[in-house]
Amino acid sequence: MFSKKKKKPLISPPSNFEHRVHTGFDKREGKFVGLPLQWASLVGNNQILKSTNRPLPLVDPSEITPTEILDLKTIVRGDHRSSSVPALSRPVSANPLTQPVHNGVVLPKTSNVARSNSLRSMSPPKIRRDLRNQPNIPPSVPEESPPVPPAPQQYPTLRREQSNYALNKPVSDSPVEWSHSHEATVRPVTEINDNQLAAMTYQNIQNANGPYQHNHPQPQMVQGLQHGLNGNNNVGDTHPNTVRHQQPGPLVTPHVPITESKHELRLTHEQFRAALRLVVSEGDPRETLTGFIKIGRGSTGVVCAATDTRTRRRVAVKMMNLTNQHRRELLFNEVVIMRDYPHPNIVETHASYLVGDELWVVMEYMAGASLTQIVTHARMDPEQIATVCKQCLKALAFLHSQGVIHRDIKTDSILMTEDGRVKLSDFGFCAQVSQELPKRKSLVGTPYWMSPEVVLRLPYGPEVDIWSLGIMLIEMVDGEPPFFNEPPLQAMRRIRDMPPPRPRGAARCPADLLSFLECALVRDPAQRHSAARLLHHPFLRRAGPPALLVPLMPRPE
Numbered sequence: 001m002f003s004k005k006k007k008k009p010l011i012s013p014p015s016n017f018e019h020r021v022h023t024g025f026d027k028r029e030g031k032f033v034g035l036p037l038q039w040a041s042l043v044g045n046n047q048i049l050k051s052t053n054r055p056l057p058l059v060d061p062s063e064i065t066p067t068e069i070l071d072l073k074t075i076v077r078g079d080h081r082s083s084s085v086p087a088l089s090r091p092v093s094a095n096p097l098t099q100p101v102h103n104g105v106v107l108p109k110t111s112n113v114a115r116s117n118s119l120r121s122m123s124p125p126k127i128r129r130d131l132r133n134q135p136n137i138p139p140s141v142p143e144e145s146p147p148v149p150p151a152p153q154q155y156p157t158l159r160r161e162q163s164n165y166a167l168n169k170p171v172s173d174s175p176v177e178w179s180h181s182h183e184a185t186v187r188p189v190t191e192i193n194d195n196q197l198a199a200m201t202y203q204n205i206q207n208a209n210g211p212y213q214h215n216h217p218q219p220q221m222v223q224g225l226q227h228g229l230n231g232n233n234n235v236g237d238t239h240p241n242t243v244r245h246q247q248p249g250p251l252v253t254p255h256v257p258i259t260e261s262k263h264e265l266r267l268t269h270e271q272f273r274a275a276l277r278l279v280v281s282e283g284d285p286r287e288t289l290t291g292f293i294k295i296g297r298g299s300t301g302v303v304c305a306a307t308d309t310r311t312r313r314r315v316a317v318k319m320m321n322l323t324n325q326h327r328r329e330l331l332f333n334e335v336v337i338m339r340d341y342p343h344p345n346i347v348e349t350h351a352s353y354l355v356g357d358e359l360w361v362v363m364e365y366m367a368g369a370s371l372t373q374i375v376t377h378a379r380m381d382p383e384q385i386a387t388v389c390k391q392c393l394k395a396l397a398f399l400h401s402q403g404v405i406h407r408d409i410k411t412d413s414i415l416m417t418e419d420g421r422v423k424l425s426d427f428g429f430c431a432q433v434s435q436e437l438p439k440r441k442s443l444v445g446t447p448y449w450m451s452p453e454v455v456l457r458l459p460y461g462p463e464v465d466i467w468s469l470g471i472m473l474i475e476m477v478d479g480e481p482p483f484f485n486e487p488p489l490q491a492m493r494r495i496r497d498m499p500p501p502r503p504r505g506a507a508r509c510p511a512d513l514l515s516f517l518e519c520a521l522v523r524d525p526a527q528r529h530s531a532a533r534l535l536h537h538p539f540l541r542r543a544g545p546p547a548l549l550v551p552l553m554p555r556p557e
């Protein structure tokens with residue numbers, strides 16, 4: 001009868017915006033300039049990529065899985081003998097109550113903050129909601145960002161409606177309670193943001209009286225990426241959201257006596273350093289370590305081999321500068337994950353320290369090789385591939401049973417001892433899920449190894465590691481992952497739109513290897529086999545002892 005006249009929404013102009021990222025295209029050089037490192041890696045013109053010829057992992061800084069307030073729990077600092085301030089502890093128990101969830105993966109009932117993967121997410125989780133009224137930012141609740149629209153051709157893509165991953169939990173910042181004793185009462189959370197760290201540190205860190213700064217998250221970069229995935233490669237260049245508009249997010253930390261309670265907080269360097277000090281060991285490793293030799297460089301810092309003069313043991317030391325991290329909160333992962341999840345197939349952490357402005361993680365020295373070195377220099381036979389897969393799957397089955405998702409499985413993350421034992425490393429990007437928070441949403445991973453659900457921005461779980469393991473298997477057959485000759489963004493489009501990839505060398509692969517691969521590279525995560533299930537696949541009967549891998553090790557020069 002009557003046509004409803006739509007009222008034109010009144011949109012105010014942005015206020016208080018800060019222009020902190022300025023990107024452009026240098027026609028002479030033929031490359032983008034001014035991109036943050038992680039985004040540069042995505043469009044394929046960053047220096048680290050060039051120097052190591054390996055793609056960098058990508059962490060979308062604006063997409064943080066919201067945190068949840070869980071039950072109150074008392075945690076005690078692991079080593080509190082000599083400490084004058086309370087600190088986060090190692091986990092009280094390694095195996096919380098568990099119940100099966102879908103697809104055979106068993107998740108812990110709650111995440112454990114002390115395991116503090118957890119501390120990784122200090123960026124404000126609410127920004128998209130806060131920015132909803134701004135131009136160019138579509139409403140996105142409960143999802144944090146729009147899915148990639150289906151491409152014109154179509155291999156049936158996953159859609160949100162197809163997955164049962166409804167996010168039924170409200171977004172909430174999680175206050176952390178803190179008491180002035182060796183026992184700290186905290187609400188375990190799955191991720192902690194700057195507000196929560198501020199809450200902890202405000203009351204506990206002496207001399208940390210500098211002003212809190214507002215955090216400036218970067219939601220527009222997601223739009224830029226989305227734009228790129230939709231066919232425009234000029235990420236950050238032509239998309240309207242390249243200018244950042246500052247809009248402070250809400251703060252829900254009743255225990256922090258700060259007047260500007262509506263503002264997101266960002267820890268000062270000293271506060272962050274003090275927070276990190278709470279989880280590292282005391283002492284100066286330079287007093288006991290000697291003979292440093294640089295053996296590698298990653299996106300977070302350098303790795304040196306050294307000798308522990310007390311034990312005469314060879315160790316590897318990962319040194320990460322606090323001041324030049326893309327997301328400094330990820331450093332907490334480096335400290336706690338390998339330490340808190342000991343397993344024969346996970347690189348062992350001995351200790352970690354703050355040395356000036358650097359975080360040093362001292363770990364077992366893996367003198368053999370990385371799997372990348374092997375796949376790029378040798379051809380592996382099916383028995384050797386099965387041996388590697390089996391050892392990796394043991395680590396993954398263990399981690400997944402604890403609710404830990406690695407999120408960056410690739411040959412670069414697999415290190416070997418000289419006698420052929422295979423261990424998982426590089427836990428900088430991992431995340432924890434639990435029954436309360438069974439799915440993650442952040443865009444994290446290295447493009448070529450990303451699962452369809454991650455590319456599609458669907459909530460995801462531990463199954464993403466199984467997809468990446470499948471891609472890693474293709475690396476073992478072909479020497480590189482699928483689409484490796486294409487820019488990362490194009491590779492992500494192909495992952496989004498195409499059937500699961502097969503190795504180029506499929507013709508020389510036995511049927512059981514291909515069948516194993518088909519169980520791992522399933523587009524629908526609910527149908528993908530879990531690590532525990534894959535361990536029973538007939539292909540793994542080919543697996544042999546670690547010695548089978550020794551002939552693959554590069555010969556010392």
Ligand SMILES: Nc1ncnc2c1ncn2[C@@H]1O[C@H](COP(=O)(O)OP(=O)(O)OP(=O)(O)O)[C@@H](O)[C@H]1O
Nearest residue numbers: 296297298299300303316363364365366370412426
């Ligand atoms: N425990 C270790 N023993 C021997 N070599 C190691 C050890 N840990 C790391 N490395 C080597 O040091 C180099 C850098 O490692 P690092 O973990 O910093 O970087 P990465 O693998 O590129 O990861 P990311 O960039 O995600 O931090 C790699 O070549 C790796 O093989």
